[in-house]
Amino acid sequence: MKEKIEALRIEIESAMENTQTSRALYELKLKFQAELKVVMSGMRDLSKEERPAFGKLVNEFKQGMEEKFEARAVVVKQKEMEEKYASERIDITMPGKTVKKGALHPITLVKNELIDIFSGMGFKVFEGPEIETDYYNFTALNTPKDHPARDMQDTFYIAENLLLRTQTSAGQIRVMEKTKPPIKILSPGRVFRSDDDATHSPMFHQMEGLVVDKGITLCDLQGMLGEFAKRMFTSSTKVRLRPSYFPFTEPSVEVDLSCSECGGKGCRLCKGTGWIEVLGAGMVNRHVLENCGVDPDEYTGFAFGMGIERIAMLKYGINNIKTLFENDTRFLKQFEE
């Protein structure tokens, strides 16, 4: 029996010396326990007198081996940690990876600037849906089904009474239906028209403005637009109102700004006129107010709508609207701040 224990000790101890991982050590321990069981089963063959001494011997052996396993575990663990640290070592003197930063699109930059300017004058932002009903996009804006002005906007219809909005003006109705005057809102967003050339795109952005209160006049509109022109372009930019026609305003005006390129002298940009058309506006037609439950004898209002691409093109000297949608990074990079 003693010899068997001695043989097991030598076998396990030399195997233990060679273990390099916790896993191998654990497996060796399982093997040791199994073999010890075999040795212990030999106890059956001993006489009653011999058993206590053998039991003591086995216990001491077992305890001694367990201590050795524990001591080896400490060594193996230490080795493993050293290897792990070495493999995960970071060279903190290496140059860092540069992260490529994105930038805001010029349309977003101009939209944000417009919101900044107008919110400084007390306007709140309202965003309406891009898919509109015929009622909000046309009928409520004093443009019934047989109205010739519908031909001015080539509409993408989805169903008979459902369309991609052709103008953010639809938002005016949604706001007036829900809010009592005084109203002062700004409504930016995408609009859609079946139109495509160097200055028109089937999808573009508009910024709508609406002010309704007691005693609002065309002078308020003109004053506010003058302030807007100075802040958006230069402090010497002037505003000119020309009579025009929109079904939802009466009177209606087309708004020109003095050409920022030539200062009003006349150049290629303003086609020699000194003025550039930038937006449509007017006093809200009384029928539109009535359609929204606002009493036109008590309240008046003005509205305006501008193309954000047009403002961006003027501000940055872009001559083809397509460059704004191609997303060529060489073009977009120029707007990084």
Ligand code: DAH
């Ligand atoms: N909705 C017009 C368009 O898309 C622009 C416009 C003109 C908006 C006059 C207005 C306005 O609010 O009063 O051409």
